[in-house]
Amino acid sequence: MAIITIKDVLEHAERFEQMLADFYADLSEHSGREGVRLLTDYMSRHRKRIADALERRSPEQVQRICSTPLKYEPHAADCNCFDRINLPDNASAAMVLDAAVTLDECLVSLYRQVLQQSVDEGIRELFESLVRVEQSDEIELKKIKAMDYF
Numbered sequence: 265m266a267i268i269t270i271k272d273v274l275e276h277a278e279r280f281e282q283m284l285a286d287f288y289a290d291l292s293e294h295s296g297r298e299g300v301r302l303l304t305d306y307m308s309r310h311r312k313r314i315a316d317a318l319e320r321r322s323p324e325q326v327q328r329i330c331s332t333p334l335k336y337e338p339h340a341a342d343c344n345c346f347d348r349i350n351l352p353d354n355a356s357a358a359m360v361l362d363a364a365v366t367l368d369e370c371l372v373s374l375y376r377q378v379l380q381q382s383v384d385e386g387i388r389e390l391f392e393s394l395v396r397v398e399q400s401d402e403i404e405l406k407k408i409k410a411m412d413y414f
Contacts, residue, residue, distance in 0.1 A: 268337050270387060271330035273378060277371060277394075278314050280341045284367055287346065291360060299357045303408075307364060313397050317390055329387050338377035345370035361409040365402050372398045 288308035292301045318326050349363045375391045375398070383391075 267333050269330060270332045270334065270378070270383075273334070273338060273374070274314055274318075274330065277341065277374060280345075280371065280374075281313065283346070284308075287367075291351065291355070294353055296354060297356070300355060300360055303357050303360060313394060317393055317397070321386075321390070325386055329390060332383065332387055334378070334383075335381055338374055341370035341374045358409050358412075361405045364405050368398045368402045368405070372402075 285308045288304040292304035292308060295301050295304065321329070345367055348366060351359055351363055372395055375395045378391045379388060379395070
């Protein structure tokens with residue numbers, strides 16, 4: 265069993281967030297629909313959740329959290345999450361929102377796997393806050409879809 269740290273998990277999640285930003289930016293550039301371009305441009309610029317969560321902690325807390333080893337490696341959110349999404353060039357905003365919910369679910373799954381391990385309270389609080397943010401995002405995306413704003 266390879267030993268990984270919370271830092272490894274967070275770095276992986278940050279890379280996934282960057283893939284999300286790139287994914288949305290690419291959709292924005294290639295979509296022929298103005299609403300989809302606006303939506304994906306917005307989504308590509310608002311993915312700094314891990315950095316935001318860590319900024320609320322002292323450098324000492326961040327160091328302690330990041331250096332904590334995990335007993336087993338969580339199944340990571342990765343490119344396979346993107347493989348489940350097949351958006352045509354003329355995708356509607358509703359299709360993009362459904363894809364965004366699927367991608368948020370990949371991150372929630374990763375964070376919950378960390379929470380299933382025996383971790384101290386500071387780590388638990390960090391990952392619970394990340395789960396809440398992603399779940400809140402899912403709710404907002406579903407509301408936007410229901411309003412048919414785009």
